Amino acid sequence: xxxxxxxxxxxxxIIALILLFSGNYLITDYRVDRQLEKQLTExxxxxxxxxxxxxxxxxxxxxxxxxxxxxxxxxVRKKISDILNTDNYSLIFRGKESxxxxxxYNKINLALYxxxxxxxxxxxxxxxxKYREQxxxxxxxxxxxxxxxxxxxxxxxxxxYKVLTRSKSKxxxxxx
Numbered sequence: 001x002x003x004x005x006x007x008x009x010x011x012x013x014i015i016a017l018i019l020l021f022s023g024n025y026l027i028t029d030y031r032v033d034r035q036l037e038k039q040l041t042e043x044x045x046x047x048x049x050x051x052x053x054x055x056x057x058x059x060x061x062x063x064x065x066x067x068x069x070x071x072x073x074x075x076v077r078k079k080i081s082d083i084l085n086t087d088n089y090s091l092i093f094r095g096k097e098s099x100x101x102x103x104x105y106n107k108i109n110l111a112l113y114x115x116x117x118x119x120x121x122x123x124x125x126x127x128x129x130k131y132r133e134q135x136x137x138x139x140x141x142x143x144x145x146x147x148x149x150x151x152x153x154x155x156x157x158x159x160x161y162k163v164l165t166r167s168k169s170k171x172x173x174x175x176x
Contacts, residue, residue, distance in 0.1 A: 032083065039079050045072050057089035063161060069093070069150045070143050073163050096158030104135055104153060105160050116149060116164060128153075 033051045040049045040061065048062040059080065066072055073093070081087055108131060115124035125142045128151070132140030139154035144166070151162040 036080065036083055039083060040076060043072075043075060043079075046076075057084060058092075059089060060092045060094060062094045063159075065095075065154070065159060066152075066161070068143075069141075069152050069161050069163065070145060070148070073148065073150065091163070093161040093163055095154075095161050097160050098155060098157035100135070101153050101155055101158060101160045104131055104137070105151075105162070107131065108151075108153075112149075112151065112162075112164070116166065121149065124149075 033053070036051050036057075036059065037049045040046050040059075045063055045066045046061055047064050050060040050062075052058045052060075057080075061076060063072065073091075076091065080089060080091070108128060111124050111127040115121050121142065121144045128140045128142050131137065131153075135155070137153060137155050139152055139159070141150075141152045143150040147166055149164050149166060151160075151164075153160045
């Protein structure tokens with residue numbers, strides 16, 4: 001009789017531990033996701049945030065019309081790193097992407113990746129300027145800093161925002 005009770009106690013203890021740890025994980029996960037969404041949507045440039053977690057956090061940031069993608073990227077990355085205490089996440093910026101802009105981006109894409117590999121960003125900037133004139137874009141801008149290349153394409157129907165890492169080991173891993 002005591003053997004049965006001892007087995008029941010052990011099984012109940014194991015189940016309780018499983019529930020405790022899984023509940024703690026879910027609460028922590030929920031709290032981090034909500035905190036990320038709350039902190040990021042407080043920025044005036046951000047309309048919406050979607051957070052998914054698989055092996056790493058994947059964040060999709062929906063932007064309103066912005067002036068400087070570089071500044072927004074740095075602000076967003078700072079907030080994310082502060083909350084997650086890691087740089088192990090992927091980040092995609094989204095604007096209101098019109099069909100016309102998607103087609104233009106697809107045409108520019110080869111030159112963009114070529115510039116990432118060769119480092120010839122001025123050549124890529126000239127290509128983007130040609131497309132701005134050819135397609136009468138309101139904005140076609142390339143910016144480069146030590147870590148990233150930033151591309152903004154905008155017309156009267158929307159905007160596309162791309163941020164790609166310059167690191168040779170991770171060329172184009174984000175927001176490609």
